[in-house]
Amino acid sequence: MYRYNTNDKQLLAERTNQFKNQTLRYLAGELEEEEFRPLRLQNGLYIQRQAPMLRIAVPYGLVSSDQLRALASISRRYDRGYVHVSTRQNFQLNWPSVESIPDILGELARVDMHCIQTSGNCIRNTTTDQFAGVAFDEVEDPRPYCELIRQWSTLHPEFAFLPRKFKIAVCGSVNDRAAIYAHDVGLALHHRDDGQVGVKVLVGGGLGRTPVIGSVLEESLPVRHLITYLEAVLRVYNQLGRRDNKYKARIKILVRAMGVDQFRTAVHREWEGLKDGPSTLDDRALIGAKDHFSAMPYESIDSTASQLALDEQRDPIFQRWLKNNTHDHKQAGYRAVTLVLKAHGQAPGDISADQLDVIASLADEYSFGELRNTHHQNMVLADVQERRLYSLWRDLQKIGLAGANAGHLTDMICCPGGDFCGLANARSIPVSQAINERFDDIDYLYDLGPIELNISGCMNACGHHHIGHIGILGVDKKGQEFFQVSLGGKQADNPSIGKILGPSFSAEEIPNVVDTILATYVALRHDDELFIETCHRVGIEPFKESVYATRDH
Amino acid sequence: MQPVIIDGQVAKDFWLSAIEEQSPPETGRIATLAQWQLDTCLPAVILQTDDNPETLFDHLEQLALIAVHFPDMNDGRGFSMGRALREAGFKGELRATGRYIRDQLQYLKRCGFNAFSLPRGTTPAAALESLNEINIHYQAAHDLTEPLFKPLG
Numbered sequence: 271m272y273r274y275n276t277n278d279k280q281l282l283a284e285r286t287n288q289f290k291n292q293t294l295r296y297l298a299g300e301l302e303e304e305e306f307r308p309l310r311l312q313n314g315l316y317i318q319r320q321a322p323m324l325r326i327a328v329p330y331g332l333v334s335s336d337q338l339r340a341l342a343s344i345s346r347r348y349d350r351g352y353v354h355v356s357t358r359q360n361f362q363l364n365w366p367s368v369e370s371i372p373d374i375l376g377e378l379a380r381v382d383m384h385c386i387q388t389s390g391n392c393i394r395n396t397t398t399d400q401f402a403g404v405a406f407d408e409v410e411d412p413r414p415y416c417e418l419i420r421q422w423s424t425l426h427p428e429f430a431f432l433p434r435k436f437k438i439a440v441c442g443s444v445n446d447r448a449a450i451y452a453h454d455v456g457l458a459l460h461h462r463d464d465g466q467v468g469v470k471v472l473v474g475g476g477l478g479r480t481p482v483i484g485s486v487l488e489e490s491l492p493v494r495h496l497i498t499y500l501e502a503v504l505r506v507y508n509q510l511g512r513r514d515n516k517y518k519a520r521i522k523i524l525v526r527a528m529g530v531d532q533f534r535t536a537v538h539r540e541w542e543g544l545k546d547g548p549s550t551l552d553d554r555a556l557i558g559a560k561d562h563f564s565a566m567p568y569e570s571i572d573s574t575a576s577q578l579a580l581d582e583q584r585d586p587i588f589q590r591w592l593k594n595n596t597h598d599h600k601q602a603g604y605r606a607v608t609l610v611l612k613a614h615g616q617a618p619g620d621i622s623a624d625q626l627d628v629i630a631s632l633a634d635e636y637s638f639g640e641l642r643n644t645h646h647q648n649m650v651l652a653d654v655q656e657r658r659l660y661s662l663w664r665d666l667q668k669i670g671l672a673g674a675n676a677g678h679l680t681d682m683i684c685c686p687g688g689d690f691c692g693l694a695n696a697r698s699i700p701v702s703q704a705i706n707e708r709f710d711d712i713d714y715l716y717d718l719g720p721i722e723l724n725i726s727g728c729m730n731a732c733g734h735h736h737i738g739h740i741g742i743l744g745v746d747k748k749g750q751e752f753f754q755v756s757l758g759g760k761q762a763d764n765p766s767i768g769k770i771l772g773p774s775f776s777a778e779e780i781p782n783v784v785d786t787i788l789a790t791y792v793a794l795r796h797d798d799e800l801f802i803e804t805c806h807r808v809g810i811e812p813f814k815e816s817v818y819a820t821r822d823h
Numbered sequence: 824m825q826p827v828i829i830d831g832q833v834a835k836d837f838w839l840s841a842i843e844e845q846s847p848p849e850t851g852r853i854a855t856l857a858q859w860q861l862d863t864c865l866p867a868v869i870l871q872t873d874d875n876p877e878t879l880f881d882h883l884e885q886l887a888l889i890a891v892h893f894p895d896m897n898d899g900r901g902f903s904m905g906r907a908l909r910e911a912g913f914k915g916e917l918r919a920t921g922r923y924i925r926d927q928l929q930y931l932k933r934c935g936f937n938a939f940s941l942p943r944g945t946t947p948a949a950a951l952e953s954l955n956e957i958n959i960h961y962q963a964a965h966d967l968t969e970p971l972f973k974p975l976g
Contacts, residue, residue, distance in 0.1 A: 424962075425957065425960070428930075431927075432899055549963050
């Protein structure tokens with residue numbers, strides 16, 4: 271992974287000191303609330319319902335074991351001994367005090383971590399595929415490009431006060447695992463006919479109040495133009511994006527208002543002056559970036575033998591975990607492993623300090639000391655030898671992280687909701703827990719096959735409910751919490767926005783509603799037809815009929 | 824007379840603020856864009872953040888001062904206006920005025936502004952300090968031609 275050099279360290283030290291002074295000036299009354307607000311947001315600090323929330327950046331989801339241990343220690347000292355993995359691959363602390371923030375930032379900086387641009391109307395942390403660099407279907411490793419975007423966007427002087435937040439996602443594989451169609455800018459790497467790396471540029475995707483699938487801005491931009499082109503896109507957005515209404519300020523609204531062709535013309539006009547300029551990625555810059563992500567020192571392994579050894583493990587629970595939670599790897603004899611952070615009684619994505627410490631040791635022992643956060647609010651050990659999977663599984667069982675439900679119904683995405691967030695209309699976590707408890711029959715879950723269930727506590731859609739196969743959205747009706755259910759959303763491979771089933775439900779009704787939806791699917795499915803495929807084939811009507819027919823009035 | 828910061832030093836402001844009603848503006852007074860458009864020989868003009876800086880592009884050599892007025896610290900359009908004017912070749916005084924805070928001064932400087940009216944409630948010394956809080960920059964901007972991600976050969 272990218273290791274900080276002296277420049278990175280100096281910049282971070284100066285930035286940490288700068289924010290410390292800003293916080294002290296605020297606490298001393300020298301900075302007014304509305305002046306401090308954008309400054310603290312650009313440093314990941316929210317003032318929330320019960321306590322501040324601090325969002326810690328994990329650049330493109332990559333984190334080292336040392337960083338995890340530091341995080342565990344910070345969460346014990348300054349918080350309540352746990353952290354939360356967000357859908358944008360970052361970590362969040364839910365209970366720090368404002369006064370302790372400078373100290374937390376100081377401790378984070380010691381392990382090259384920070385909260386820069388994890389919130390606010392600026393370019394946010396770039397996200398990518400959790401299997402970047404190891405995925406079997408990868409065309410080009412996205413991490414070097416993510417790192418270049420990180421550097422370009424960090425403390426960018428021109429784009430710190432945009433009309434609204436700006437999120438970039440990069441995907442380098444055949445299957446999109448980064449939801450690039452649901453970002454302000456989505457980038458898909460590919461190989462062009464002329465042998466260069468090309469970038470397909472999507473713009474104006476996003477969820478929130480107005481869910482939109484991104485439009486194609488460029489089919490194949492030579493990668494050397496990546497930075498100058500992004501700069502041109504941001505310039506157009508910074509100057510023309512709406513600032514009169516924050517609900518209409520995202521780039522998707524601008525692209526829709528201008529039309530993608532006219533928006534492209536405006537970008538090209540800006541780009542004329544930037545193209546081939548100093549920020550062009552010459553070979554030196556590209557090779558320099560790639561050097562940070564060279565292959566791990568893999569052993570050469572006879573994969574037939576190691577496969578056979580796995581087959582010999584007769585334990586059916588292990589075999590299920592192997593099937594659902596481990597993923598094909600570029601390197602023969604290795605697999606990537608998903609740790610599902612959705613245990614009973616825990617909010618999705620929460621992980622305790624003790625678990626973090628053990629995971630850090632497991633990363634050292636099994637996976638070259640590195641981990642990834644996923645946008646499904648899980649963690650991944652990316653480089654585990656097949657012959658050591660059984661032993662890893664046993665170790666994960668000891669800390670309750672061997673749940674074999676990766677990619678299934680109970681591996682939900684869920685925002686912090688009304689329990690923590692000041693924006694939420696409804697408490698999403700209790701709904702996720704009720705579903706988790708109701709559907710704990712693992713055989714039934716496997717029979718249902720892969721299903722993505724996403725829950726958001728309000729229409730800002732942090733839980734990505736629009737692109738869940740089953741989406742649940744918290745709404746407020748006359749001060750009461752209700753939940754709207756949608757079906758058929760999909761994040762990749764012909765992405766789609768889910769369709770709303772009908773009138774909303776109380777929290778108590780949701781497990782029954784999900785149950786009816788699943789039973790309807792089981793009754794209607796063709797052989798081997800996945801839930802999402804049945805949804806798209808039969809449409810929403812049969813589900814609607816069965817759900818509202820059985821509903822108690 | 825309010826002090827201003829020019830090229831990293833506290834200086835006296837010899838320009839008079841623009842007045843919309845005065846037409847044409849007296850000598851030594853900054854013109855509004857509307858006043859300037861009536862007489863493009865005027866040497867100093869102030870832009871609002873919803874003005875298009877390209878309006879001035881054909882006259883940059885005659886202009887001694889271009890000011891950009893920030894109505895609100897969150898209105899980031901002025902940052903792009905600064906870079907646009909510098910990239911179009913403006914060499915004169917580029918001044919930020921209005922409601923920004925000292926914590927934004929270094930970003931303004933990096934976008935090509937070399938002059939600043941003092942932010943509300945800020946001493947000249949504090950403002951000067953804010954201009955140089957961060958000394959490492961990853962990306963190319965007005966003050967740095969080569970981005971850091973291009974390691975020197």
